[in-house]
Amino acid sequence: MSDLQWWRGAVIYQVYPRSMMDTNGDGIGDIPGIVEKLDYIAELGVDAIWVSPFFKSPMKDFGYDISDYRDIDPIFGALSDFDQLIEQAHARNIKVIIDQVLSHTSDQHHWFTESRQDKHNDKADWYVWADAKDDGTQPNNWLSIFGGPAWKWEPRRKQYYLHNFLSSQPDLNFHNPDVQQAALENIEFWLKRGVDGFRLDAINFCFHDKQLRDNPAKAEADRTGRGFSEDNPYAFQYHYYNNTQPENIKFIEQIRALLDRYPGSVALGEISSEDSLATMAEYTSGNNRLHMGYSFELLTNDYSAHYIRHTVETLEQKMTEGWPCWAISNHDVTRVVSRWAQSAKHQGITDQKSKMFTALLGSLKGSVCSYQGEELGLPEAEIEYHELQDPYGITFWPNFKGRDGCRTPLPWNNTQNAAGFSQSKPWLPVADAHLALNVEQQSSNSNSVLNAYRQFLNWRKQQDALINGDISFFDTAEPILAFLRKSEAQTLVILFNLSEQPQKINLSETIDSKKLTSDVSLNHLQAFDLPFIETAKLTDDHCHLPGFGCFFAELGH
Template sequence: MENQPWWRGAVIYQIYPRSFMDANHDGIGDLAGIVQKLPYVKNLGVDAIWISPFFKSPMKDFGYDISDYREIDPMFGTMEDFDTLMAKAKELDLKVIIDQVLSHTSDQHAWFIESREDKHNDKADWYVWADANEDGTPPNNWLSIFGGCAWQWEPRRQQYYLHNFLTSQPDLNFHNEEVRKAVLDNVKFWLDHGVDGFRLDAINFCFHDKLLRDNPAKAVEDRQGRGFSEDNPYAFQYHYYNNTQPENIAFMEEIRTLMNAYPNVVTLGEISSEDSLQTMAEYTQGDKRLHMAYSFELLTPDGNPQYIRSTVEALEDKLTDGWPCWAIGNHDVSRVASRWADKAHSAIQSKMFNALLASLRGSVCSYQGEELGLTEADIAFDDLQDPYGVTFWPTFKGRDGCRTPMPWYEKQVNAGFSDSNSPWLPVSQAHIENAVDVQEASKDSVLQAYRTFLHWRKTQPCLQYGDIEFIESNDDRLVFTRSYQQSKIMVIANFTADETLYQSPIADIKPLTGHGFEEITVNEQSQVSLAPFQMAFLTI
């Protein structure tokens, strides 16, 4: 087997630090808590962790509004805690990827505080400022993902500033070379600190259209959200001008040039554009841009075999030498067990979804709690923390339902997440019943299936590195092959609650074992019998 970069085919476990483990008893997860649970993470069979932001922040968007890129917010700990985490991860042979939020800062960042004072200071052009129209209205029709106009009036400058997200998250002006240099210096700071890579938040939002042209309207039938609520006015426009500008390609190359000075590091870009698959292909093309990227295309309510196949095939058609990364859940969307599964079969479907994700070509991002098959938590309005949910309640309840604390121990207060009387979000009762210790004690649990499959996957180069080719099947199955060097595996997923018989178009197939799913039979006619929601793996 040829030598492969560690990140190709890797399974990356996303940790949302606020909700993972609270070590200092204040009701909020922290870096020391992550250190405590790293052996658990290692035992899952994953290759790396991605830690959502832990930098200094006013927490208006829970860390994605950074006020100091080089300081750790005290609620998460200290730089010494981070050094301890890095040392423990290295001891366990786990790579560490951290978030970098480059397109915008907090309005409490020193850069913005200076920039907003007047039009002539050293940082005057570091953010996107624009004069009002003659009637005082904003310069164009751009909208914020979090609701309403994307422009906020600043009385000190007598101008509007751009915010693609919250008003407290002003967008940096990447047309300014000094901004790009300062941003990359912050990235270099963490490279020098030994991290193994970066998940680049909203990376296609770095540049805006210099002419500030209006976005065109979108027809009602085309208003399909990707990572945002479909009742959000944001879906009413084609976002051709407020993100994904041509100039951003050159910035991807600047990032890669920096990364190339550090061996074995990786960049993973988050993409949300009008054609995210095309943008993923462009941003990972060749060896001069991002190493890999993922989008919201599998983070939608569409979880049927036809949609999954069409999405993967569409990306494969667009990619040249780029490398994909897939996710079916994260901290921004409702839990996959609630989006794709039905209540009666949630556990067994979760086993299938986790294995299916890890069988697609590419690397994998797996969000904390997916190994437990956690469903979306029901959060009362009075308990909501997410400003997105507060704004769009009740038609959209925001992202808190997927961000509730990890349930570690069924019988402990707050399921072992924290002994505080008031964790930042309540622990779901449904999650407590599916706590880690409960599933540890059950050989048929989602957790045990997750572990078994990922450890088995490490023995299968086809699943880690191989090409993918789909085979025609009916609407209730997903069938494809993975090929690497001289080996080939057929993968079959039964999406129904019924037993099914699949007629293989390939005659010489033999079942593989050790993956954790029940053994299958193949008769003399090359027909494969599958139980409800079963995955089958066969050598060809």
């Protein structure tokens, strides 16, 4: 793969700066802390880091409310620290992707403080403003993801402004060409500093329906997905008009044209729409839009073989030109070990399952986003109400406990002093359950989740089919997920047992010969014996998969 397409099949490690490493003793992780841990990150075998927002911000939504796109918030360091991060990461052959939150700003951004003053200033049309209805109520029925109406009254202008997220996160008006140009200039500022790409937060939220049409109601049975349960009214609507508008395509093409002037840079779009897979396909089609699409389809509670196969096959059918990026954990959802490991009876089973999750994620067609702590098999941390920081959790407690449980500091050792994360009280507590899973202890244990993660990623780099290959599934009953990864250089047969119970599989019955080309045969099947993960044993034509076990085999010619 050429260096210009380094991102195809890459593993991108998401760094949540507040919780990586605190070097100045204020209890909050910082950019020098990321630099300090780059050797650790490099040893994981990842290709890039995605750094969650570190820009100047009042931190109402922990950096996703930006007040200055071109400066570092003092809690994280200075621009010189970021320059050092770029230099040191590149010295270790690690690319650096940063978050760009384009659809909205903080209400403390100077653009908004000017815009809100009156209807005639230079920034008057930079945000989404609308008059009240005759009875003084909101312009339409749009709702905020964080609960309640998506409109807030501003007495200075005597108008409402739109906020798809917190009321302190006003939405920019991307129908204004000046806003688009300002966003592009902010992107280029970081390109000039050497970043290798951008994770574009909520990229489908940039444009709104100019007519401000009401969103239609959603039937109760359909109110599912991404934590929008029946206790959050956001789930009560089809969000056809407050995001994912057709005008967004042209703006995405402008972003791509800018990135093309910086060869090797990449755009990864976070997409959450009514049909995220279709939007991913649309936003990555051709060679002039996003390089990759990223959605929440595998960030659900369902990890059945049917669901995973259906999700991947649906995207394959729709995304005929683009390139996917898969994730099973991030900073917005319950950690995968807790979401997908309800049946685990003890830590040994949980560890086994964590290793299988890494192998499964790394075997799907596309690139990978792996969230910090995933390599340790960290479960969701239990956070008491008085310890909560996340406004989402505070609003919806106790039915939804927010996102703090997946954002706690990484445990570097088993000391009670914040597990080596900080010399002070950390911004979120280190979970007791995380102490025994610390980096120091796992590094010295050859059978640990951490060492399995390292070894799998380094083995994966040598398998051309896993980096570049197509994917096609075999018909199997639960709990077996079976598929083929095939490139010009290699053909792999891959099976996963998604249950705790051992499974016996007849390979000749499972593997559809119609999916194989004439120059490969089951008679030349060479299974990989991977000591770092639970793998299958072969007897005659049968594959014996242990609980949460894997089978990787290369088809010879």
